[in-house]
Structures are given as structure tokens and as C-alpha cells.
Amino acid sequence: MASEFRRVAVIGSGSWGTAAAGLVARNSDEVCVWARTVAVADSICERHVNPKHLSDYVLPENVVATDSLEGAAAGADCIVVAVPSAFVRGVMHDLAPHADQSCPVVVLTKGVEGGSHKLMTDVVADELGNPSRVAALSGPNHAEEIWQGMVSAAVVAAGDAELALRLQSLFHSKTFRTYCSSDLTGVEVCAAAKNVVAIACGACAGNGMGDNALAVVMTRGLAEISRIVAAVGGDPMTCMGLAGMGDLVATCTSPHSRNRSFGELLSRGVTLAEYEERSGMVVEGARAAQSIWELASELSIETPLTNAVHAVLYENIGATEAFDLLLERSPRQEFYGLR
Numbered sequence: 001m002a003s004e005f006r007r008v009a010v011i012g013s014g015s016w017g018t019a020a021a022g023l024v025a026r027n028s029d030e031v032c033v034w035a036r037t038v039a040v041a042d043s044i045c046e047r048h049v050n051p052k053h054l055s056d057y058v059l060p061e062n063v064v065a066t067d068s069l070e071g072a073a074a075g076a077d078c079i080v081v082a083v084p085s086a087f088v089r090g091v092m093h094d095l096a097p098h099a100d101q102s103c104p105v106v107v108l109t110k111g112v113e114g115g116s117h118k119l120m121t122d123v124v125a126d127e128l129g130n131p132s133r134v135a136a137l138s139g140p141n142h143a144e145e146i147w148q149g150m151v152s153a154a155v156v157a158a159g160d161a162e163l164a165l166r167l168q169s170l171f172h173s174k175t176f177r178t179y180c181s182s183d184l185t186g187v188e189v190c191a192a193a194k195n196v197v198a199i200a201c202g203a204c205a206g207n208g209m210g211d212n213a214l215a216v217v218m219t220r221g222l223a224e225i226s227r228i229v230a231a232v233g234g235d236p237m238t239c240m241g242l243a244g245m246g247d248l249v250a251t252c253t254s255p256h257s258r259n260r261s262f263g264e265l266l267s268r269g270v271t272l273a274e275y276e277e278r279s280g281m282v283v284e285g286a287r288a289a290q291s292i293w294e295l296a297s298e299l300s301i302e303t304p305l306t307n308a309v310h311a312v313l314y315e316n317i318g319a320t321e322a323f324d325l326l327l328e329r330s331p332r333q334e335f336y337g338l339r
């Protein structure tokens with residue numbers, strides 16, 4: 001499926017930026033990846049390999065790279081944002097003077113900004129301007145499978161339906177099916193919040209809990225995510241889709257998930273800093289556990305799982321104690337409203 005986009009800038013050369021560059025290279029003429037280091041940029045230009053992430057993946061010939069944001073943005077008619085949430089504002093701030101104001105931007109980052117509690121597309125729009133051209137893509141998309149052409153699907157969400165369609169054609173292929181949504185808020189909340197639930201699932205598994213318990217955490221996690229989506233103005237039906245249930249299941253069950261595997265190691269005493277240092281990868285759910293916990297407190301949304309993960313990560317409470325507190329909650333209706 002060819003798209004209208006001829007030169008795409010992919011900002012970020014982690015696992016997802018690398019795999020996404022390969023996806024959009026199928027439907028555009030040239031893809032330029034922005035990498036933070038010259039070594040990564042040079043390797044992609046010379047060997048079409050990212051030596052830090054997915055190093056078995058030989059990228060298509062039409063993927064090049066640079067360590068210059070100006071160079072990446074030059075001539076780009078679409079920008080794909082794939083840096084971890086903690087760095088989105090800073091990187092977008094530096095990109096702003098070089099990015100065309102009318103150029104569509106699609107955000108792959110999953111998170112909620114600490115302090116402001118803004119969704120990633122809002123952070124990007126703050127820095128780059130022209131919010132109506134900013135969209136998000138999300139779904140059950142482990143980069144480790146995507147680069148190998150294994151089947152997956154995602155949803156492109158934008159307030160402007162025509163923009164979603166244009167971006168759908170940039171990503172869509174037989175093995176990477178792409179659907180459209182107008183619920184940008186719902187898609188982005190699901191993307192960020194499922195990572196917190198995945199940490200809880202990993203911690204349950206690490207504590208020796210069984211499959212029934214993991215299914216309970218996922219299901220009650222989805223109910224929790226629906227309450228957050230509704231409270232911030234999204235459509236709870238989005239939680240039934242690829243960005244919601246789809247990504248929740250993939251992240252809570254996959255050995256590729258950093259959030260799930262961090263949760264497992266957390267229950268054995270490994271710290272966030274140790275995990276990220278060893279893996280060289282980000283655990284977005286650990287940041288989201290803080291920002292979503294703050295958001296939920298501010299809006300009085302009931303988020304017991306997020307609270308439990310927050311307590312273990314930031315309040316010095318042991319995982320076993322946090323689980324006990326969850327199990328001691330009083331019984332209630334399965335669905336007791338969206339607030």
C-alpha cells in the first residue's frame with residue numbers, strides 16, 4: 001500500500017523506532033532515523049543495522065540515519081516520534097525549529113508526562129505547534145516480532161479522520177494491519193496505562209501466582225483503564241480494541257515485554273535502575289505508575305492496581321504486602337460505574 005509520504009523522519013532509534021522505520025520504508029521513498037549517537041547513525045547508513053537495538057535486523061536500503069535533528073527533519077513530509085516518554089518534550093523542543101509546521105506527526109511513544117499529566121500527542125503539539133496534525137499509533141506491537149514480519153495490528157488515532165487515513169496508508173501492510181480511530185485520548189491512555197498493569201502481572205508471576213490470578217489482574221486492569229479513559233474524556237469502548245485489550249494482553253503475557261519482565265524481577269528485589277541499566281531499554285510503566293497515580297489522585301479515579309505498583313516502586317512497600325492490600329479490598333459489583 002503506497003502512501004503519499006515520500007520522506008519520513010523517524011525520531012528515535014530504540015527498538016520501536018528501528019522496527020517502525022522498517023515498516024514505513026515499505027510505503028515511502030526514504031526514511032531518515034534520528035539517532036542520539038553518531039555510531040548508531042553511521043552503522044545504519046553504512047550497514048543498515050542498528051548495533052544497539054534489534055541488531056539482527058538488516059533494515060531496508062531506503063533507511064538512512066543521522067545524529068542531527070535538523071538533518072532528519074530536512075525535507076521530511078511526515079514525522080514519526082519514537083523516543084521514550086521522559087525525553088519527548090526535550091527532543092521535540094530541539095526539533096521544533098527544523099520541523100515543517102504543516103507536516104503530519106505520528107506519535108508512537110506510550111506514556112503520560114509527569115507533573116503536567118499530559119498525553120504524548122499534547123506534549124508534542126505543545127512543542128511543535130499545530131495540534132490538528134498530530135496523531136498517535138498504538139497496539140500490540142512488540143518490536144522484536146514486528147521487524148521479522150510477524151503478523152500484528154495497530155490503531156492510528158487522530159482527531160481529524162482524514163489524517164488518520166493518510167497515516168494508515170503509511171504503516172499498513174499485509175502483516176502490519178492498521179485500523180483508524182477518532183479517539184486519540186482513549187488510545188493514548190490505554191497505551192500508557194497497560195504498561196502499569198503489565199508490571200503488576202509480572203510481579204504476580206514472579207511471586208508464583210497462577211494463570212487465574214494473572215487473568216484477574218488483566219481483567220481488573222482493563223476495568224481500571226476504562227475508568228481513567230472515561231474520566232479524561234476518552235471513549236471506554238476503545239479499551240476493547242487493539243490499543244486497549246490487544247496491547248494489554250500482549251504486554252502482560254509476552255516474554256518480549258520489558259514491563260512484564262521488570263515486574264517479575266521487581267518481585268525478586270531488582271530495582272528499576274538496575275533493570276534499565278542492564279537491558280539498555282526503558283520500562284515506561286514505571287514512569288506511568290507515577291504520572292497516572294498523580295492523575296488518578298487529582299481526578300479521584302479509583303485505581304487500585306496503579307496504586308499498588310506505585311506503592312512498591314515509590315513508597316517502599318513490598319510486593320507481597322501490596323498484593324495483600326489488594327486482596328483485602330471489600331467485595332463489590334463487578335462494574336460499579338466508570339468513576
Ligand SMILES: NC(=O)c1ccc[n+]([C@@H]2O[C@H](COP(=O)([O-])OP(=O)(O)OC[C@H]3O[C@@H](n4cnc5c(N)ncnc54)[C@H](O)[C@@H]3O)[C@@H](O)[C@H]2O)c1
Pocket residue numbers: 012013014015016017018036053082083084085087091108109110111141142143144280281282284
Ligand atoms: N519496544 C517496543 O516493542 C515498543 C512497541 C510499541 C511502543 N513502544 C514505545 O516506544 C517508545 C520508545 O521505546 P523503545 O522500545 O523504542 O526504546 P528502547 O527501550 O528500545 O530504547 C531506549 C532508547 O532511549 C534512548 N534514549 C536514552 N536517553 C535518551 C535521551 N536523553 N533522549 C532521547 N532518547 C534517549 C536510547 O538511545 C534508546 O534508543 C516507548 O514509549 C515505548 O513504550 C515500544
Ligand SMILES: O=P(O)(O)OC[C@H](O)CO
Pocket residue numbers: 110139140141142195198247250251256257258259260282283284
Ligand atoms: O516491552 P514493553 O513492555 O515496553 O511493551 C512494548 C509495547 O508497548 C508492546 O505493544
